[in-house]
Amino acid sequence: MTDSAKPTLMVIDGHSLAYRAFFALPVENFTTKDNQHTNAIYGFLSMLVNLLKAEKPTHLAIAFDTSRHSFRTDEYAEYKATRSETPQEFRGQIPLLQDCLAAMSIPVLTKETVEADDILATLAAQGADQGYDVLVVSGDRDTIQLVTDDVTLLYPSVQGVSQLKRYDPAAVQERYGVRPEQYPDIAALVGETSDNLPGVPKVGEKTAVKWLTQFGTLDELLERADEIKGVVGGNLREHIDDVRRNRRLNRLLRDVELPVGPSELAVAPIDAQAVRDIFARLEFRTLLPRVFEATNAEEPHEDPAMQVVVPGADQLDAHALEEWIATHDGESALVLSLVGSELQRIGIASGDDLVEADWNDSVRDAVRDWLESETPVVMHDAKPQVKALASAGIRLGGLAYDTSLAGWLLRPSFPDKSLADLVDRYLGEKLPEADPSQLVPETEGATPAQLAWFIRRTADALRDDLPDGVAAVLNDIELPSLLTLADMELAGVAVSHEKLASFSAELGQRAERIAQEAFAIIGREVNLGSPKQLQEVLFEDLALPKTRKTKTGYSTDAAVLADLQESNPHPFLDLLLQHREATKLRQIIESLDAAIRDDRRIHTTYVQTGSQTGRLSSTDPNLQNIPVRTEESRRIRSAFEVGDGYETLLTADYSQIEMRIMAHLSGDAGLIEAFNSGEDLHRFIGARVFGVDPAEVTPAMRTKVKAMSYGLVYGLSAFGLSKQLRIEQSEAKQLMLEYFARFGAVRDYLRASVLAAKEVGYTETIFGRRRPFPDLTSPNRVLRENAERAALNAPIQGSAADIMKIALFRIHADLRQRELRSRVLLQIHDELVVEVAEGEWDATEEIVRTRMGGAAELSVPLDVQVGRGDNWNDAAH
DNA sequence: CATGACACGTA
């Protein structure tokens, strides 16, 4: 134990310990979904946490090497030259590790031309001078020389990183037979193979210790080298220069100029949010609480954010509420508390005036006019509340702000947009929340009016932060969309239980039949839905060649099985694929069937903040991924029908909207001409790329340019293109060359767009929606290239999403304004499904075509395909 | 009972 009166300075050689962790932990278990290896980072942080807990340093720094070059390599070029190249998988982890340390407020020290150990030596010397207990943590034996009564070395034992051996002067004496300051003399004589420093042949530790004991110092020994007899004596005399060189090189510098001294390394509070962010990115879960514990930081949920005094809310009756509203005519914040979809209470905040009331018929009548007026109202996650109001017969008239949407627009990558998060981030305050685990909570949650008060103030903070262009997206696109989506969700879509049920039964029988056949072939029954059991069957029983590796074994996905079928045909493979198809369809059908409500319709929920690009997502159930590709699967779409009291379904979709946006953004003359020519796009492009007449474009040619065109939008590489088209990489490369020779402005645009994003840190859609990309400047190649592809795609996908949203709410508004009963039911990114009332087809089609076609003025037309039918499948064209 | 991995459906 260290003297508790003295401060403890801990200095760590980050590079050497992370390197040991890299080899100690299996990389398979430490890879993120983005293919980023994290084993060295995890191992290092894990060890660091243990060290912090065990040693409780008051001062802390971690040193890293800057490169392989140092004054030592300048003096002796072969220094460490035999070390194998550090693997790229390791080097890529260092910047991320340093990011983690920055988030934990731990100083990282580096210096050109010196090694981490020299920094350690310097700090250790300064620390000891200034009265610290110093702990040096390093995996380099040279640091043994630093050990004194005040400096202790923690050195990893052979077992790995988890066990550190403590070296004080006595322990060094016991292990090496010399005092710590003599250790470099021993090392100089014996040599250090890992540093490529040869010593005196035939001289090991034993001999070296003996000589030093005999002569007292290395200088004395070298002076009197001729007194040593025998072969080793000759060797010593012959290698005396090597020994002198070794001794020069293994002496650690204690006078490196550093920007900080020990007193400036006091342990500082970690940045809890930053640690959470980066750990989330690295997919560290168990480590988070350990870090918080070891650094004495509060758990994420008990952030030391300010607990503020919240004004009390007046409980009013309907009459008093009406009077209050009359005297508060400016903007106010509104919270309607719900139980399920039932209105429970209403809370209003105007300035610091808070009122609330239980929801009942008289309260409803008291607030109806106010809610339906254009008086600006600020809310958080308004959609469910808007729906509840609509069910009560009230149309909210003045929705002016939604803090949930604003928070998302500002930081679309953060999935959690709870009010508590926003209050924490933008007000630096803690939202009072009742502890749900306690029957009688000690802390009261905020009441609806108090929540409204927080929402009002959060909105003010967000307004300050939101750039004008983004604020316009909120105001002109997202808020109108929200009201439309609320109506779409309420309307739902009619689905035939009968059709689903009979199809499901059919598929169930088929799946069973296929399974039995498959079992007969392999001679036993397995769970065909279990990847693990399938691996046994495929790669052990059937001894098929191993496929693409996954975290837990070998892949059995459809692409892999198709490849396998080609190289090693086996009847089991085909049956397995058929079984997958049947059970997958059945599963989809079952979940749809379960979602049909009493009104015989399915009401999905659109998550407006559900994507990073501006698209919607759909849940409970997801109606944006209903199968369509195979004839069989389209039977599911047939079950989506026109509802009672309506005449037919109308579907409308944008054709090639993303390519059109590319044409617009890039200004590529060829691509613009393609869209204005009226020719089939892929045929037109094929003709240009392959230098033939449009009529001579073969299906194979069309397939290739089509894949290329779609791939472009996603940042496809020659490798990916070759894989998808099953052609040689060289051919794919050639194809890309030919394509860009004709449509070069597209490539120029994509390049420039990513470059600009790197410059400003975010991408922007045509309408000003932004998406930040901090990783574009990451030194880590995997992260950076992933960010580049996403950044290339974001303005295109995002602009398409903007355009569809604009069309959507305008259609909705037109239908209402013209008092038509027809209504939009579904949005599937570039497609709308509309339920058309009796006699309204022409008017509805006209509105849909006009609004979709006119949602944006691009340099190419927005082409809209419309179809009509009694069910979704028949309505498709 | 919650979570991760895998597989797979859509634009």
Next chain:
DNA sequence: CGTACGTGTCATGT
């Protein structure tokens, strides 16, 4: 080594 999503199943861990 192609973007953006949601969901069901199995296997594993608390």
